[in-house]
Amino acid sequence: MKVLNYDLVARLGRLGRRAESSIPCKIHKQPDPGAPAPKISIILLDWSCRESFHALKWLQRQDVPRHEYELIWIELYDRVLPEALAAADVVVTLSQQGMYHKHKGYNVGTLLARGKIVTVCDSDAVFPEHFIRSILTAFHDEQTGRDRSLVLMHHELRTSQTYPPVLDDSGELNDQERWQWWDIVPNAGACLSVLRNDAVRFGGFDECPSYRGYLCGPYDLGWRLVNAGIPEIWHDLSCVLWHFAHPDPIGTNGFVPSFKRMLENTYPHVDLHALTAVEQFSAGQVLPRLENPDIHRLRMARRQIGTPFEAKYGLLTGPRGFSRLALVLLRVLMIVDLVRTMTTRMLRQAARSLQDRFAPPGGGLRSGLRRLLGERGYDRLRHWRRFWTAEGPVLVEERERFNIVLYRRRYYGLPKFLGRVDLRDRNQLRHPSIRTSRLRALVRRQMRAA
Numbered sequence: 001m002k003v004l005n006y007d008l009v010a011r012l013g014r015l016g017r018r019a020e021s022s023i024p025c026k027i028h029k030q031p032d033p034g035a036p037a038p039k040i041s042i043i044l045l046d047w048s049c050r051e052s053f054h055a056l057k058w059l060q061r062q063d064v065p066r067h068e069y070e071l072i073w074i075e076l077y078d079r080v081l082p083e084a085l086a087a088a089d090v091v092v093t094l095s096q097q098g099m100y101h102k103h104k105g106y107n108v109g110t111l112l113a114r115g116k117i118v119t120v121c122d123s124d125a126v127f128p129e130h131f132i133r134s135i136l137t138a139f140h141d142e143q144t145g146r147d148r149s150l151v152l153m154h155h156e157l158r159t160s161q162t163y164p165p166v167l168d169d170s171g172e173l174n175d176q177e178r179w180q181w182w183d184i185v186p187n188a189g190a191c192l193s194v195l196r197n198d199a200v201r202f203g204g205f206d207e208c209p210s211y212r213g214y215l216c217g218p219y220d221l222g223w224r225l226v227n228a229g230i231p232e233i234w235h236d237l238s239c240v241l242w243h244f245a246h247p248d249p250i251g252t253n254g255f256v257p258s259f260k261r262m263l264e265n266t267y268p269h270v271d272l273h274a275l276t277a278v279e280q281f282s283a284g285q286v287l288p289r290l291e292n293p294d295i296h297r298l299r300m301a302r303r304q305i306g307t308p309f310e311a312k313y314g315l316l317t318g319p320r321g322f323s324r325l326a327l328v329l330l331r332v333l334m335i336v337d338l339v340r341t342m343t344t345r346m347l348r349q350a351a352r353s354l355q356d357r358f359a360p361p362g363g364g365l366r367s368g369l370r371r372l373l374g375e376r377g378y379d380r381l382r383h384w385r386r387f388w389t390a391e392g393p394v395l396v397e398e399r400e401r402f403n404i405v406l407y408r409r410r411y412y413g414l415p416k417f418l419g420r421v422d423l424r425d426r427n428q429l430r431h432p433s434i435r436t437s438r439l440r441a442l443v444r445r446q447m448r449a450a
Contacts, residue, residue, distance in 0.1 A: 099264065121241065156187045415447075
């Protein structure tokens with residue numbers, strides 16, 4: 001393998017590379033292209049399971065102007081809800097098959113988001129009126145006047161009670177005795193807010209198959225951003241979300257989860273956190289195991305490479321890197337090159353040793369070969385060397401019916417009835433009665449049998 005081997009590696013880098021396709025989705029509602037961009041994009045996820053849509057009502061009752069935030073409703077399957085069409089700014093269905101994958105929905109929402117801040121939260125929670133304002137305040141940097149990089153989490157209070165038939169004032173939910181809220185436990189999957197630029201810069205949400213099913217959440221991205229040095233803060237209890245139990249609850253507060261919901265846990269967990277997310281968090285990883293192809297393209301397009309010389313190395317592979325076949329071939333070529341180099345050096349060293357041993361002082365290699373082979377052997381060596389290095393054909397054997405000629409280190413059996421044959425003419429060499437091989441004995445045997 002050559003030292004400067006870019007062209008070879010570039011060709012091998014294309015082996016086994018498959019085009020990465022976008023997540024198929026159908027957009028049922030979307031703002032006009034010229035509409036002003038909001039400050040915050042709220043991503044709400046459903047997988048044809050929501051039986052109440054009160055979250056949309058509470059998100060419409062915020063104490064900031066409605067144009068400062070947008071609601072993105074992502075349905076992982078095919079259900080299109082009139083409530084979502086009426087209240088949300090963006091409505092999308094993904095038509096997933098089999099077990100749902102929430103992280104793919106998060107990524108679609110991130111790609112469609114127009115706000116500088118992306119918030120992923122429960123789509124069946126109750127939100128206080130100052131929820132949006134609390135996000136804007138947390139991200140605003142007083143010193144610079146710009147938004148700062150941050151992983152913002154909101155606590156979520158839970159209860160075993162179901163959503164009441166009538167609830168018009170979120171202030172009523174502060175009555176602990178009435179609603180019996182459970183003790184505060186940090187729920188990393190309830191509500192996460194990050195800058196959209198940070199989400200893209202670190203690969204978006206991980207689409208690894210281990211996140212399929214119920215045990216997953218936006219904390220996957222949040223923890224990787226923490227690994228990258230972005231601070232995480234939990235908003236104080238002056239702004240919390242409230243979550244009521246489902247008619248078929250999944251908690252353990254006196255309720256037994258349904259067998260169907262248990263089957264939605266497809267991969268091991270740590271305290272109900274996805275094992276892969278905990279592993280990535282603990283290992284200090286900052287990029288997902290399986291990156292969304294559109295987010296990967298967007299992230300790569302934002303790179304600022306100093307020189308064209310370096311840029312060519314940044315385009316050798318796709319997001320999956322080199323294929324296994326390419327890596328095996330590169331290793332084989334490296335070993336072949338190593339063996340060839342070592343063999344050449346050993347032969348040169350052996351030749352020098354022979355010369356030092358057999359050549360008399362002041363003599364050369366020829367004198368040494370004469371002493372080693374004798375005059376007769378040396379004459380035969382010179383004879384064969386003339387044959388092998390001759391530019392034109394050399395007659396090495398003449399028989400009654402054919403001749404054997406050496407040309408460019410190959411032996412040719414030429415029947416005499418053909419007359420003169422130009423060995424440089426490939427058309428003449430295709431004659432069926434001509435035999436050729438690197439072995440003289442094989443040509444002789446074939447010509448005798450002809």
